[in-house]
Amino acid sequence: MDRFLPLCRPAPKRRNALTPILDADDATQSKPVRAIARAEWLARAILIGYVLVFVLYGAVGYTSMGYDDEFFNIRLLEQHGLGAVSLMQKQDVHPPGQYFINWVLHSLTGDWSMVRLATALLTALALVYATESIRQRCGDRAGGMLFVLLCLNPAILMWCTGLRWYAYFVPVLVWLSITPVRNDWRYWAKCFGGLVLLGYIGYAVFVVALPVLLLYWTGARQGLRTKLTSIFCGALIAALLYAYQFHIFVTVHLRAKDGQVSSMAKNVMGFLIAQMSNQGMFPVSVPAALSALGVTGMVWLAFCADSRRNLDNRYLVPYGVGSIISIVLGIAGKFRNLVIMSPWQAMWLATLRVSGRHTKAFVLCFAALAAGNLYGTFNVVTHQNTTKNSWDLQLAPVMGELARERSACGGDLVVVTHDPALSWHVDQAGYPQLGPFSSQTLSRYILGPHRCVAVVRSYAGNFNASSIEQMYRQADGLRHGGQTRKQFGRDDNYRMKQRLDARYPQYQFDITMYRGVSGLAELTAWHPLAVAGVRNADGD
Incomplete structure (x- = not known):
């Protein structure tokens, strides 16, 4: 019953000569009472928010009738079963991870809607894990912003509730992007183990590998020698585990890359559309412009307020390096490929540091971006006006x-x-x-x-x-x-x-x-x- 006492209203007191002194004591004692009440309210709000994320993703995944790309996977597995894995090793442009996972889930459920539901819930679990981790490390403000920017990200909601490689790649990348607190052998094991897992799901691993290493390097509280030794051992084991698939990539899958590569102009345009507005709304629209202005304003104000500390932001380096690699390799021309950058963008924006006279303007810019995200999320849920024609x-x-x-x-x-x-x-x-x-x-x-x-x-x-x-x-x-x-x-x-x-x-x-x-x-x-x-x- 003690935890409910702060919610009780005390009886009115009779005033006398000692009242000012007693009131002062009561005011001092009421501060922890209010803090406890606020903490309990916040805990309930956070729990409700996380539950709603699971409901949102589960509903979108389960009710989806699918989009064009998914039915390549579906027909392939319906015709060949597990044999699709070996078949795709001989002729596809992707590693076999997505086909194997789809086969396992469909074998267990017998229903592609249930497979989408499982995929969607896996994504929601990864997003909630990352949001709560950032909240505990960086505070409630960062956690709240990340909830909007990551959990309500229209691109992730659209692409990661389906059956293609990004639906499995992004949840693993989100999990991998939260570096362990303890800097023992498990620190680098997560890094290289996660990269190997990503490598069997999508060749986008070659885009994110260096950014992930930089993220773990800057987060490690170890001496230089320990870092280098750990990286050497981890990289050696990872190379052995991935050697065969890398051979398939070079000898078979790399030959089919032409359909995945776009011109430099299309790559830059794709990056601006997918990252400055969002993929849940038509790029030439008022909500898209509002979202783009919100992103631009947040970044501008953050660097005006405190450029040194915001340049030291741990998620700026992986996001920046990954974005450059995506454009240089020519894969940014297709919007869906840039969903792998969305988690780092969200983590970077959520952990920007702004104080003083720029705070109010920063909050307004974030509100504009949040409005864009909510509008895009609505479009994804209702299957209209997104950047994906077949989704609509x-x-x-x-x-x-x-x-x-x-x-x-x-x-x-x-x-x-x-x-x-x-x-x-x-x-x-x-x-x-x-x-x-x-x-x-x-x-x-x-x-x-x-x-x-x-x-x-x-x-x-x-x-x-x-x-x-x-x-x-x-x-x-x-x-x-x-x-x-x-x-x-x-x-x-x-x-x-x-x-x-x-x-x-x-x-x-x-x-x-x-x-x-x-x-x-x-x-x-x-x-x-x-x-x-x-x-x-x-x-x-």
Whole structure:
């Protein structure tokens, strides 16, 4: 009962000559009472916040219908099982870690939504661990800022609740970025053990390896000789553990790097968009500008207030070095690759030191950045206006429309589509389907005769202009008794996107229903064998 006593209201006292003296004593005694009450309130708020992080990530992961890149993993594992690991060692651009983890989780759950849930909760656990560690080491202010910048980071929420390599790479990197308090053998064991683990998940390890070493070097409370000896032994063991995979990287996977490398101009632009605003909102928007101004203002004010101490910030070096390496290697042109920089950016910004006359302005800049993060988080949760086109697809309404049409057609409905995410859900729903990403091996003559055929147009992706025109021209040539058309998911930013790619549609999905299809219709351009190897533009 003692812990609840500070919450009780004391009875009013009778005043007399000794009252001023007694009041002084009571005031002195009330200070620890208020401190205890504040500590208890803060502890409850922190616990509620952490629970909400798990709820947020779990809900986004479990309810997601997936995006294009994920279905490469899904189809690969559905077709080959554990054999996908050895197969990808011979032809992929990534190490096998993501496929092995996906296979294990899917074998245990049997449901890809449950795999996403497990991935999302793993990410949430890593974020909460890092936030609480920083709070204990740097104080409540840093912990609160990191909660907003890291746990509510739209890029991490979007990319790390799925099935691709970054969903496993980032949680390990976040865990690795909290250096151990004790400087015994476990200090460097975590460093090199974590790097080896990252190396089997993604080749982005070559981007983060040096920054991680610098982070551990500056955090070690050891003599120079001890540091060098520990690094030599740790690096030697890590090299032996990673030697075979490095051989595969050099002889096989490195040959497929061209699709991952962008021009210098695109790399710089990608870095500015992904790190100055955030990936949860369209870059040319008011919230994006607000976020960019918040980041810029926080950094400017921090260095105006105390440049020396803020230059000594331990997370500035790994963030700066990692960002430079990402741009120089050419991988920053794809937004998703820069999610590996987001944890260090958040830890750096949260631990900046500002005091005096710059404090209020710094808080306002942080508020602007926090507003941007919250706006981006809302977009990620609702699947709209993010930087990832396939994440924004409104798949549920389209599947609902197809279900209604199948019922109206007496169950005789064939679907034709080239979107990998929609194609997987159509296969799962049991529709006869023809398309480059369908797992069904239907004849190219499947489309006649049938009561109904649904041709679903969407963004062309990696199909070149001539290929997509041929596909749609063949679909429009179907002999039918009538047609209707419906559109889903209007893209408010389609005009801006068309400046980058004129094929961007105004609506995400355009469904043309052909009724009473008669005769044989040969859609050669839609057959999987005719477009083998084609991936979506956002794919790896």
